[in-house]
Amino acid sequence: MSNILDLITEKVQRAFADAGFDPSYGRVTVSNRPDLCEYQCNGALAAAKQYHCAPLSIAQAVAEKLDAADFEMIQAAAPGFLNLKLSGTFLQAYLQGMRTAPDFGVEKIGAGKTVVVDYGGANVAKPLHIGHLRPAIIGEALKRLHAYLGYKAIGDVHLGDWGLQMGLIIAELSSRQPELCYFDPDYTGEYPSEPPFTLADLEELYPTASARKKVDPAFAEQAHQATAALQQGHPGYRALWQHIMNVSLADLHRVYDALDVHFEAWLGESDAEPYIPAMIADLKDRGFAVESEGALVFPVAEDTDKKEMPPCILVKSDGASIYATTDLATLVQRMQDNHPDKILYVTDKRQALHFEQIFRAARKSGIVPPETQLEHLGHGTMNGKDGKPFKTRDGGVLRLETLITEMTDFVRAKVVENRIVEDDQVEDTTHKIALAALKYGDLSNQPTKDYNFDLERFAAFEGNTGLYILYTIVRVKSILSRYGAWAHLPIQPPANACAKDLMIAITGFSPTLQSALKSSAPNLICAYIYELAGCVNKFYHETRILTEEDKDLQAGYIALIGLAKDILEQCIYILGFSAPDKM
Numbered sequence: 001m002s003n004i005l006d007l008i009t010e011k012v013q014r015a016f017a018d019a020g021f022d023p024s025y026g027r028v029t030v031s032n033r034p035d036l037c038e039y040q041c042n043g044a045l046a047a048a049k050q051y052h053c054a055p056l057s058i059a060q061a062v063a064e065k066l067d068a069a070d071f072e073m074i075q076a077a078a079p080g081f082l083n084l085k086l087s088g089t090f091l092q093a094y095l096q097g098m099r100t101a102p103d104f105g106v107e108k109i110g111a112g113k114t115v116v117v118d119y120g121g122a123n124v125a126k127p128l129h130i131g132h133l134r135p136a137i138i139g140e141a142l143k144r145l146h147a148y149l150g151y152k153a154i155g156d157v158h159l160g161d162w163g164l165q166m167g168l169i170i171a172e173l174s175s176r177q178p179e180l181c182y183f184d185p186d187y188t189g190e191y192p193s194e195p196p197f198t199l200a201d202l203e204e205l206y207p208t209a210s211a212r213k214k215v216d217p218a219f220a221e222q223a224h225q226a227t228a229a230l231q232q233g234h235p236g237y238r239a240l241w242q243h244i245m246n247v248s249l250a251d252l253h254r255v256y257d258a259l260d261v262h263f264e265a266w267l268g269e270s271d272a273e274p275y276i277p278a279m280i281a282d283l284k285d286r287g288f289a290v291e292s293e294g295a296l297v298f299p300v301a302e303d304t305d306k307k308e309m310p311p312c313i314l315v316k317s318d319g320a321s322i323y324a325t326t327d328l329a330t331l332v333q334r335m336q337d338n339h340p341d342k343i344l345y346v347t348d349k350r351q352a353l354h355f356e357q358i359f360r361a362a363r364k365s366g367i368v369p370p371e372t373q374l375e376h377l378g379h380g381t382m383n384g385k386d387g388k389p390f391k392t393r394d395g396g397v398l399r400l401e402t403l404i405t406e407m408t409d410f411v412r413a414k415v416v417e418n419r420i421v422e423d424d425q426v427e428d429t430t431h432k433i434a435l436a437a438l439k440y441g442d443l444s445n446q447p448t449k450d451y452n453f454d455l456e457r458f459a460a461f462e463g464n465t466g467l468y469i470l471y472t473i474v475r476v477k478s479i480l481s482r483y484g485a486w487a488h489l490p491i492q493p494p495a496n497a498c499a500k501d502l503m504i505a506i507t508g509f510s511p512t513l514q515s516a517l518k519s520s521a522p523n524l525i526c527a528y529i530y531e532l533a534g535c536v537n538k539f540y541h542e543t544r545i546l547t548e549e550d551k552d553l554q555a556g557y558i559a560l561i562g563l564a565k566d567i568l569e570q571c572i573y574i575l576g577f578s579a580p581d582k583m
Contacts, residue, residue, distance in 0.1 A: 011067065016043065091500065111150035121136075126206055130403055132400050171222045172205050269326035298328075435577045447521060491559050492556030522575060
């Protein structure tokens with residue numbers, strides 16, 4: 001099913017052709033003057049240069065060729081604008097098509113294609129902190145958006161499980177418990193099935209080791225050596241690494257589940273390790289990898305660069321691989337396993353240079369073919385209400401779980417105080433509202449921009465908030481419940497101006513999703529549903545629905561708000577949250 005702008009454009013382009021002009025001038029856009037019209041075409045202004053004709057005359061000629069049954073208003077306005085308002089019957093037919101078509105008639109532009117979305121950025125052995133919120137929320141929304149538009153969407157958490165943090169933990173544990181069999185070079189038996197530490201131990205080991213590394217050069221060297229030994233297959237270190245993975249992954253699953261963030265692939269840097277030796281050998285054989293100061297690097301600078309582009313380091317002088325190595329090897333793995341048409345990375349924008357180096361190396365070496373799209377969406381940071389970096393009271397980095405708990409507790413107090421639901425529904429309702437507040441508060445901002453976290457504002461029922469969207473959905477659910485069976489009621493022509501505004505807003509669903517996909521911008525979906533919710537509420541306040549005596553007219557009202565509710569619920573699912581039954 002064509003989206004509304006494409007459909008209107010087809011009609012206007014046909015009119016341009018019928019009037020004797022190039023149809024390409026007939027592109028229609030949403031009006032930037034809604035007080036004058038709903039849609040507009042400015043093609044006559046450009047066509048005037050080619051046809052040496054007054055633009056107003058061209059607009060008038062095109063207007064005469066348009067089907068009056070499709071438009072309530074067709075106006076050629078100086079100096080050459082074509083202003084349009086859709087007819088009620090046109091909107092009725094279009095919305096009826098939306099509600100009866102699968103997925104509201106949205107074109108599956110990704111059908112037959114695969115996208116890998118690399119998001120989350122979790123590091124094993126470290127608790128998720130506030131910096132992990134944005135990539136998780138944005139990445140999940142973009143993955144769901146791709147899936148809805150037809151892609152086979154694979155979300156990969158891409159764990160940081162192979163770097164220096166592992167060497168630091170191993171070195172610190174070795175200092176504390178050198179008697180453990182993992183550190184005995186002569187040990188040949190089976191390693192214990194139970195880890196020599198708990199999650200709490202692990203969360204204390206890493207920060208202690210990290211701080212020690214900064215003041216103890218000998219310990220820092222020991223950690224680097226442990227990292228290299230782990231990567232080279234030290235059996236005791238590999239066994240410890242597996243313990244670290246098992247303990248950490250259980251906790252990561254728990255926190256991501258609380259955010260309703262789910263990955264199809266729980267792979268990490270370690271999964272790319274088997275691909276590294278062959279990749280390095282191939283890059284050396286073909287002259288892409290060269291030695292530099294004892295390290296192996298891949299020069300990626302180009303003559304057109306306006307600023308310095310450092311080489312991509314593949315192997316450090318001590319023989320250890322780094323993020324660039326595993327990221328490049330991960331591309332080898334993904335091309336072999338998934339054959340993706342697109343790979344999208346969602347990370348902090350400060351990693352922009354890293355991904356530029358990786359993408360260049362992947363293109364130059366042919367690891368990724370030209371037809372596969374590589375994209376890095378660098379997101380901004382979430383700051384505190386005062387605009388400063390979000391910190392705990394003692395100045396530390398706030399744990400993500402703590403933030404979720406604070407939002408949940410704040411919402412629960414409101415739910416209980418206002419007696420929104422029965423006692424047995426408090427926790428489920430609280431969870432849904434808290435998630436909406438948290439996710440919408442983030443996603444309504446442009447991904448690349450920083451924003452300030454304001455718990456009170458995000459959890460407000462009024463304004464551009466997730467709770468306002470949920471409240472609108474719940475209000476419509478209540479009306480539909482009181483009305484009764486409504487699912488098969490037909491859409492009717494708009495009975496009033498508010499109904500028409502609501503119908504036009506509904507038609508924006510498909511174009512919005514396509515724009516959000518093209519720009520990797522979930523905030524466009526937030527802006528859309530805020531506008532749609534506003535139209536729903538205005539229609540509700542200015543139209544008698546349940547008290548309407550004309551049953552046919554009432555049925556049309558119910559069908560319209562039911563469709564709006566369905567669209568809103570589909571959008572919030574894509575954004576990663578859902579609505580309760582009561583609020």
